[in-house]
Amino acid sequence: MFLAIRELRHGKFRYLLIGCIMLLVSWLTFIVSGLANGLALDNASAMKNMKGDYVLLQKQAEQKLARSVLPPTLLEEVQQHAEQAASLTQATLTLTTEKQNKKIDVTVFGTEADSILMPTVTEGKSLGQVGKQEVIADISLKENGIKIGDILQNEDSEIKVKVVGFAKGQLFSHMPVLYTDNGSFRNLMKLTGKQTKPSYNAIVIEGTPDIKKTLETKISDVEVITKEEATHGIPGYKEEQGSLTMMITFLVIIAAFVQAVFFYVITLQKTNQFGILKAIGAKTSYLARNLIGQVLLLASGAVIVSILLTFGTSALLPASIPFELNGSMLLQYSGLLITVAVGGALLSLRRIAKIDAIEAIGRMEV
Template structure:
């Protein structure tokens, strides 16, 4: 490692430029990863964070909650079979305004049992009353549209007016804030009267589900079938994968050029007894050292920018995810150095000494 550190100290400008490029690439990787996670959460956090492990749906619904419609008899049948581990759920996307106002906001109504496992955790305000017909608990994202605790809102289709009694967090569906209401409150705005969309099951109770006209889909399948979810995540994950590949090629090119420039010195070192393994370890140490320094800087930049991003920006990067991305980036950097290592192995000491003279 002595040789590697001496070279880093001797060529500060050259290696500083390498670090600068690596910081930019790693920063972009981390930011796009955070954006992908944020968009995924914004698209289906109401499903992802719920206690439901799966959903009973209409057979021809393609595992989409909004396409499913169960009759009252089907809902009651599932409830009687699974008891407290079953929770009916009604879903309807809608547009709301404040009474006598023009600003429209897209939202999704979720009809739930206030005492069931689908009921949201309240962050501010009060939970839904069991018999309430004109109350909702809304996701905090609705506050971005100017709504606050105690405000009234009007459903555009039905004209029904509700009062916000509480706010919850991380409850969004298809990039819209979820408004939780009771089944009685849901009946007033249902476009298709009678029945609900699905029955959520907890504790993996639906693993062996079998009933005519109905199918069971686990939460991951339902999440993947939210409109646009798979396409959105697929595009972002492809971008992230290409960034890692680009990082490997860029680093490979940098270190290959640097290695070519010092072939004579490497040959002389071989001639005086330096082992190929020692020289290879020196290069790998340089790569890992520069990658770690770059990642420390890029992580600090990413979390600093994330702290000042507006709430409307769907960004979510956990320390664990950042650590995994950083580990993968170091791996790609080491793989990118293989080309340089192959040149070190092929260095001919006598020829290098001749060139040096």
């Protein structure tokens, strides 16, 4: 590392340029990954945070919650084989408050009042008597001025629901979720005319991995999928994440090419110096270690600074932009960026190994 540090000090401007390139690519990678993570939570946090391991859907639903229709009698049959099972019914409504005319699109989840699917209430209380049109709402609705005790209504029908509690991380398809009991949900659907007879969209199950085979064997015309697979079935989820993942992939590939070319050019410029070092006894492995050391120092410094800049950017972004950072994501992409930087520099090692000391010294004398 002695030679690596001396070179960094001697060519400050040269290495500052490549450090800035590494920093900008890393910064952009972290920002895009934060947006991807934020959009994923904005689209599916209700499903991700939901208790349960598997989701039972109608076989013809193509793993999409809204397309699945299950008879109510199926729940009792599933409960005979599973440790825990709860029904889930979903609908989309447009509601307003009694005090303001601002319309809000929401997703309503209906389930048993005491089921495993009911979220933990962070403010207010849990649902009271069944069938009273009470709801637990995602806390993001507070940004729209909605408070506990407010009545939400639909202008085109007689639908009215009362907010009795708030819960965190309950979004579905980029809409806040309202949780209510099955009785209240059926009353709401009767008022809209969307549901003429009782049915469920899904049954969420807690159990061991063999529950999938058991239920699909015992019950016909159903499909049991993991919660992650159900999340991917949310409209637009795969497309959003796929586009952002492709952007991150191209950023990493571009970073690898830019860094590989930069260090290869520098190696060509230092051919004579490497030849002299070899002539006085420096081994190729020693020169290689110094090159890798340079890359690690530059890449690590760039990643650390870019992480700090990303947190600063996150603090400045408005609440309306879905942006989420977490430790595992930062570690994953930090390791990837540093690995790519080292991998790009490995192209120069072959050139260093081929340098002939006598030939290099001869060129200097000429």
